Amino acid sequence: MHFVVCIKQVPEKNDVKINPETNTLMREGVESIVNPFDAYAIEESVRLKERVGGKVTAITMGPPQAEAVLREAISVGVDEGILISDRAFAGSDTFATSYTLAQAIKKLGDVDIILCGKQASDGDTAQVGPGIATHLDLPQITYVRKIEEIEEGRIVGERLLETGYEVIESSLPCLLTVVKEINEPRLPSLKGKMASKKAEIPVWTAADMDCRPEYLGLDGSPTKVDTIFTPPPRGGGEILTGDPEEIVPRLIEKLKELVVGAAS
Amino acid sequence: MSNDPIKVIDETCVGCQLCVKACPFGAIEMDDKLAVIDLTKCTLCGACVTACKFDAIEMRESEKVQADFSEYRDVWVFAEQDDDVIQSITYELLGEGRQLADDLGMKLCAVLLGSNVSEQASELITRGAETVYVVDQPELTHFQDEPYAAVISDLVKRHKPNILLCGATTIGRSVISRIAVETGAGLTADCTGLAIDPETKNLMQTRPAFGGNIMATILTPDTRPQMSTVRHKVFKEAEVDASRTGDVVALEVDKALLASRTRRLSFVPEEDTIMNIAEADFIISGGRGMGKPENFDLLHELAEVLGGGVGASRAAVDADWIPYSHQVGQTGKTVCPKIYIACGISGQIQHLAGMSSADVIIAINKDPDAPIFSVATVGIVGDVFEIVPKLTAELRKVLGK
Ligand SMILES: Cc1cc2nc3c(=O)[nH]c(=O)nc-3n(C[C@H](O)[C@H](O)[C@H](O)COP(=O)(O)OP(=O)(O)OC[C@H]3O[C@@H](n4cnc5c(N)ncnc54)[C@H](O)[C@@H]3O)c2cc1C
Numbered sequence: 001m002h003f004v005v006c007i008k009q010v011p012e013k014n015d016v017k018i019n020p021e022t023n024t025l026m027r028e029g030v031e032s033i034v035n036p037f038d039a040y041a042i043e044e045s046v047r048l049k050e051r052v053g054g055k056v057t058a059i060t061m062g063p064p065q066a067e068a069v070l071r072e073a074i075s076v077g078v079d080e081g082i083l084i085s086d087r088a089f090a091g092s093d094t095f096a097t098s099y100t101l102a103q104a105i106k107k108l109g110d111v112d113i114i115l116c117g118k119q120a121s122d123g124d125t126a127q128v129g130p131g132i133a134t135h136l137d138l139p140q141i142t143y144v145r146k147i148e149e150i151e152e153g154r155i156v157g158e159r160l161l162e163t164g165y166e167v168i169e170s171s172l173p174c175l176l177t178v179v180k181e182i183n184e185p186r187l188p189s190l191k192g193k194m195a196s197k198k199a200e201i202p203v204w205t206a207a208d209m210d211c212r213p214e215y216l217g218l219d220g221s222p223t224k225v226d227t228i229f230t231p232p233p234r235g236g237g238e239i240l241t242g243d244p245e246e247i248v249p250r251l252i253e254k255l256k257e258l259v260v261g262a263a264s
Numbered sequence: 265m266s267n268d269p270i271k272v273i274d275e276t277c278v279g280c281q282l283c284v285k286a287c288p289f290g291a292i293e294m295d296d297k298l299a300v301i302d303l304t305k306c307t308l309c310g311a312c313v314t315a316c317k318f319d320a321i322e323m324r325e326s327e328k329v330q331a332d333f334s335e336y337r338d339v340w341v342f343a344e345q346d347d348d349v350i351q352s353i354t355y356e357l358l359g360e361g362r363q364l365a366d367d368l369g370m371k372l373c374a375v376l377l378g379s380n381v382s383e384q385a386s387e388l389i390t391r392g393a394e395t396v397y398v399v400d401q402p403e404l405t406h407f408q409d410e411p412y413a414a415v416i417s418d419l420v421k422r423h424k425p426n427i428l429l430c431g432a433t434t435i436g437r438s439v440i441s442r443i444a445v446e447t448g449a450g451l452t453a454d455c456t457g458l459a460i461d462p463e464t465k466n467l468m469q470t471r472p473a474f475g476g477n478i479m480a481t482i483l484t485p486d487t488r489p490q491m492s493t494v495r496h497k498v499f500k501e502a503e504v505d506a507s508r509t510g511d512v513v514a515l516e517v518d519k520a521l522l523a524s525r526t527r528r529l530s531f532v533p534e535e536d537t538i539m540n541i542a543e544a545d546f547i548i549s550g551g552r553g554m555g556k557p558e559n560f561d562l563l564h565e566l567a568e569v570l571g572g573g574v575g576a577s578r579a580a581v582d583a584d585w586i587p588y589s590h591q592v593g594q595t596g597k598t599v600c601p602k603i604y605i606a607c608g609i610s611g612q613i614q615h616l617a618g619m620s621s622a623d624v625i626i627a628i629n630k631d632p633d634a635p636i637f638s639v640a641t642v643g644i645v646g647d648v649f650e651i652v653p654k655l656t657a658e659l660r661k662v663l664g665k
Pocket residue numbers: 036550551552553554576577578579580591592593594595596597607608609610611612613614615618628629630631634646647648649
């Protein structure tokens with residue numbers, strides 16, 4: 001079987017703050033990492049390959065330096081990486097991103113299972129996975145916490161819901177988005193590290209994937225960022241210290257003040 | 265390349281670096297005293313354009329002609345039901361949807377899929393829906409991505425709503441992403457604020473970015489419907505008013521739309537989920553400071569007295585003290601309760617990302633320098649094992665339980 005895993009490079013920390021005096025942004029640690037949820041998608045794709053045989057291709061859409069996440073994927077058992085990169089993709093929202101990734105998967109041809117993380121930690125939208133499935137007219141199982149069965153043309157997975165899980169069967173090809181519960185990602189092996197260093201990473205541009213220009217980048221993105229601002233700061237409040245015998249009644253008084261009757 | 269959506273005018277740029285500081289996304293670097301924008305990181309938010317004192321950054325307007333949207337009317341809410349029970353998020357969406365519909369002078373409608381759901385349709389009317397579009401089919405008894413997405417997309421194309429709101433739940437997020445792509449509409453996830461621009465009548469969708477460190481207002485000016493998902497507890501539920509009237513419109517759909525390549529084989533409820541914390545008004549959360557799994561009993565007791573749920577930090581979940589469904593934070597749930605009590609949680613940024621919009625935050629921690637205190641409404645420097653049992657006992661008295 002051919003597995004495709006979609007991975008995104010994201011900033012390591014979301015720690016951006018606005019300096020209240022100068023009103024400029026203070027950024028710390030702009031190191032980039034593999035989106036945490038995508039690490040589980042990578043691991044699961046490799047495990048599925050180990051279970052039923054086949055190969056895993058990792059794809060990422062991003063700037064040239066996003067190549068790093070593909071090499072990281074190869075170091076833990078992914079066979080190939082493809083970087084999807086073009087200035088024409090700039091300003092893509094989830095519609096344009098899922099279209100572009102879908103075009104890349106079409107170009108790959110014979111794909112059985114596409115895996116995505118549940119969501120990306122920078123945008124938190126969880127929209128790209130289902131978006132890819134829709135552009136490709138494929139079924140999907142989102143929030144997968146376990147794959148119970150997999151065989152030619154059929155998969156059974158457990159989808160995590162708010163109050164339990166559902167067991168869902170789907171025909172293949174199919175798209176899955178995975179949650180953290182699904183596995184424990186492995187560390188790279190020595191062999192994997194070697195492979196990752198040596199790997200040739202092809203770069204696909206818009207022209208390589210037969211894209212409709214009106215679906216790409218800024219023009220292909222129905223959502224537009226209008227303004228960006230800092231939320232009203234949530235400063236620390238009152239600190240109570242001392243003997244618990246005294247503190248607890250004071251806390252209760254505070255609570256009464258704060259939410260009059262809310263707990264009654 | 266002239267077609268780039270944003271560019272620095274090299275002749276005008278003086279190399280002052282104001283834009284570099286202003287960029288929330290780290291997308292601007294200096295190259296030989298000129299600002300260079302990394303288009304792959306840029307989200308076109310315009311912060312640099314505003315910051316530049318020399319008008320040296322130019323943003324290209326998207327080339328779409330303003331389409332005529334006069335046919336697109338009404339505010340629709342996707343009525344999420346589970347086992348014939350309308351989910352509370354739906355009432356929250358109806359509460360907010362009422363305001364938007366009134367501001368636009370349009371109707372508030374709900375769209376309900378399921379089988380034998382006429383009772384639920386009446387409930388939606390008592391919560392303020394003026395029209396409830398119902399598709400009642402055995403295939404729709406339980407949520408399945410494909411038929412739900414196909415049916416709603418079909419209704420959207422036929423009835424042309426102006427706005428479509430949906431809960432940012434597992435089901436909601438799965439289905440609305442498909443609908444947005446199928447109808448070519450813009451979709452904004454996890455909005456915490458919705459408002460109508462008085463001039464353009466566009467929906468202004470405000471959402472947190474970077475784990476809540478900054479907020480962004482998003483527009484979808486060139487497509488309809490304007491679609492948003494909203495998390496639990498962001499908006500107030502619409503009140504029940506039994507005297508309200510409205511139309512229930514049962515719709516037929518093409519059988520082909522009901523086809524599904526996925527099938528639900530079974531549902532397994534989580535054993536110890538007494539409450540979905542995303543819906544809880546009170547959450548008592550425990551972290552590594554709780555020491556061992558048995559100590560979570562203290563938190564369960566307090567939760568019971570308050571009628572709330574128990575949450576946890578990732579450290580507690582990773583230690584297998586409590587199931588993952590209780591994890592709050594960047595890789596867990598985002599919660600917005602009235603009161604969040606953090607017990608033995610240090611308050612790392614990834615944890616804060618999931619709970620910092622709670623109305624009231626109480627933190628109990630031994631370490632006076634724990635970062636959780638910087639967001640706490642009331643911070644208690646002390647030992648959870650002394651404070652929590654006392655707090656539970658006192659609250660029992662106060663609440664007469
Ligand atoms: C990509 C990524 C995603 C993450 N996602 C999440 C997430 O979704 N949610 C999340 O929570 N974390 C997440 N984390 C982990 C996060 O960075 C922290 O490691 C975690 O939140 C720490 O949990 P904690 O506060 O329980 O533990 P600690 O940081 O160890 O804090 C324990 C606290 O308990 C206090 N304490 C100890 N004993 C007592 C006592 N008897 N009485 C009172 N106080 C006591 C200590 O003073 C200390 O402050 C993520 C990390 C990464 C890298």
